[in-house]
Amino acid sequence: MELSRVQVPSTVRRETRFHKIKKRFLKSWQLYVFLLPALLYFIIYHYVPMYGVQIAFKDYFVTQGVWGSPWVGFDHFLRFFDSYYFWRLLINTLLINLYQLALFPLPIILALSINELRLGVFKKWSQTITYAPHFISVVVVVGMIVAFLDPQNGLINNIIVAVGGEPIDFLTSPVWFKHIFVWSGVWQQLGWGAIIYLAALAGVNPELHEAAKVDGATRLQRIWHVNIPAILPTIIVLLILNMGNFMAIGFEKVLLMQNSLNLSSSSVIQTFVYKSGLLEGQYSFAAAIGLFDSMINIILLVTMNQLAKKTSDNSLW
Amino acid sequence: MYKLSISDKAFNVLNYGFLSFVLALTFYPLIYVLSASISDPAAVSSGNMWLWPVDITFEGYxxxxxxxxxxxxxxxxxxxxxxxxxxxxxxxxxxxxxxxxxxxxxxxxxxxxxxxxxxxxxxxxxxxxxxxxxxxxxxxxxxxxxxxxxxxxxxxxxxxxxxxxxxxxxxxxxxxxxxxxxxxxxxxxxxxxxxxxxxxxxxxxxxxxxxxxxxxxxxxxxxxxxxxxxxxxxxxxxxxxxxxxxxxxxxxxxxxxxxxxxxxxxxxxxxxxxxxxxxxxxxxxxxxxxxxxxxxxx
The missing domain is CATH 1.10.3720.10 (MetI-like)
Known part of the structure; x- marks a missing residue:
């Protein structure tokens, strides 16, 4: 496997400077030994694949390797854009993520609500219970969804039948897929997502609340005018981070929930990369789609960051 | 300490109500799975078991x-x-x-x-x-x-x-x-x-x-x-x-x-x-x- 070229700072500019650096290096050479395993890891498992991304512009043959395979330019990209499933994949990916993004306020509401509780057992248990689902694996969560929504003997359909309805086959329905996917995610991550806001709320200056009380503000008014402005920077930074993961969120779960009947609603770019690349062996084509995906991601992250910088003083860099 | 105003009292009631609802919704699936795991599968699939275990059996385990x-x-x-x-x-x-x-x-x-x-x-x-x-x-x-x-x-x-x-x-x-x-x-x-x-x-x-x-x-x-x-x-x-x-x-x-x-x-x-x-x-x-x-x- 070829290694990508690592940037070497041009240290050899002047003899004296070289000696100085050599001396400094020898004095703390052990620190560089500490760095070595991590750097090797990043080079081999992150930078070599980045170098390997060039197969997106080639026709990769296993026998010829990344370097030896012939160039084809943008062929794979064009084939992808022209395919009938391109729009379906893009729209599904966007819709699922927009749906999730629209529910962004939920953990904030939970945090504001828990924050209003007096210290005590109820407060502690509200946190322990709402954090718990975070520790359940996606496989088990999807397993629970499958069990609960089973058309013959699942809990939900038992209830629907008991109140006189017709059982619904949720799992094979394209209409239901996105709702099930997003709301089971809310169930799993709601409490966990609130942790950061709770910490930010704990840092709100109590004097602000006292002053507001003196002015006769109600609880709701104090939440609105004191608490929310106080955690706004946290909210913005997390929004940017979410946007940065925009195209990537939860494809492993999508893959588990996918079946041939709900594909029209559940096939997203990432699962398509997995299927065409690893199951069908179209390495170059899949790598091109993957590259397209991460390009959108970077553009979104950078744009959001610029936007946040301009409109407020909060940004990632 | 000053007295809680009516709106603050109402807020407290609503807040506790809201949180109890969220907690129940979060906890219920976990309780259900636990109960179902030690209940008779027939009771689970017919819907007789909905919260506490019914006809306890450890056959599944x-x-x-x-x-x-x-x-x-x-x-x-x-x-x-x-x-x-x-x-x-x-x-x-x-x-x-x-x-x-x-x-x-x-x-x-x-x-x-x-x-x-x-x-x-x-x-x-x-x-x-x-x-x-x-x-x-x-x-x-x-x-x-x-x-x-x-x-x-x-x-x-x-x-x-x-x-x-x-x-x-x-x-x-x-x-x-x-x-x-x-x-x-x-x-x-x-x-x-x-x-x-x-x-x-x-x-x-x-x-x-x-x-x-x-x-x-x-x-x-x-x-x-x-x-x-x-x-x-x-x-x-x-x-x-x-x-x-x-x-x-x-x-x-x-x-x-x-x-x-x-x-x-x-x-x-x-x-x-x-x-x-x-x-x-x-x-x-x-x-x-x-x-x-x-x-x-x-």
């Missing part, structure tokens, strides 16, 4: 304990989790320590090299090809090495070292002639128990719960971790590792498997998720701490 695939998976998962977490710490801690030292040259460049991996990566296919060309398919290394350490973890540990290991201490040890190795192993590590616990826990949970790397890198069934076995039972509704199933015909076999899956699905969820759910409340403060140090902006 018996089947789980008899199933070889589940135990092999369990053993593999424990092995991958322990090995992967150790490897994580061995790579993460020295690197984060070195990056927290001001005498390190080219620190900015090195940090940039690491942080860039957060922004951009080669993607699934190129990464897979690297793992494949290194001959790591179907080895334990394919599970524990990819994602062994992330830029986020390095930043968090580095911030901890910067804030919690006093510089004077390090300088004093250096004047006494201590080497960097000595300082790290004899002074830094003993001072860093909290961050080691946090990092180890986060990584261990991730390894315990991951299935995708095993799905793409392992084909040898004896190496499957628990999550892959769970996927087969819960989602694909196939139960392997049952010695009795072999003799029956193909369709009957599938039917038999589906029946067994129905019987054991709740028990197997409990068996796989319980260790984490029991341990987690005791370690909650570590996890919360981890999220919070992680959110400290550079």
């Amino acid at each position: 018996r089947k789980v304990f008899e199933n070889n695939a589940i135990w092999t998976g369990y053993r593999n998962t424990i092995f991958y989790t322990v090995l992967g977490t150790l490897l994580h710490l061995c790579i993460l801690l020295p690197c984060a320590w070195a990056l927290s030292r001001k005498e390190l040259m080219a620190k900015k460049a090195i940090l940039w090299v690491i942080l860039f991996t957060m922004l951009f990566n080669g993607g699934l296919i190129p990464t897979y090809l690297v793992i494949k060309s290194l001959g790591m398919l179907n080895t334990v290394w394919a599970i524990v090495v990819p994602n062994v350490v992330g830029a986020w973890a390095i930043l968090v540990a580095r911030a901890f070292f910067q804030q919690n290991v006093p510089d004077q201490l390090v300088e004093a040890a250096k004047i006494d002639g201590a080497s960097d190795f000595h300082i790290f192993f004899k002074m830094v590590i003993p001072l860093s128990a909290p961050i080691i616990a946090v990092m180890a826990l986060f990584h261990a949970v991730g390894l315990w719960n991951q299935y995708f790397n095993a799905l793409i890198y392992l084909t040898d069934q004896d190496m499957y971790p628990l999550q892959i076995i769970l996927r087969e039972i819960l989602i694909l509704q196939e139960v392997g590792g049952d010695s009795a199933a072999g003799a029956v015909g193909q369709t009957e076999n599938l039917l038999e498997q589906a029946k067994t899956a129905e019987l054991i699905k709740y028990a197997v969820i409990i068996v796989s998720a319980l260790p984490l759910l029991i341990v987690y409340p005791f370690l909650q403060r570590f996890f919360v701490k981890g999220v919070l140090i992680g959110s400290v902006k550079e």
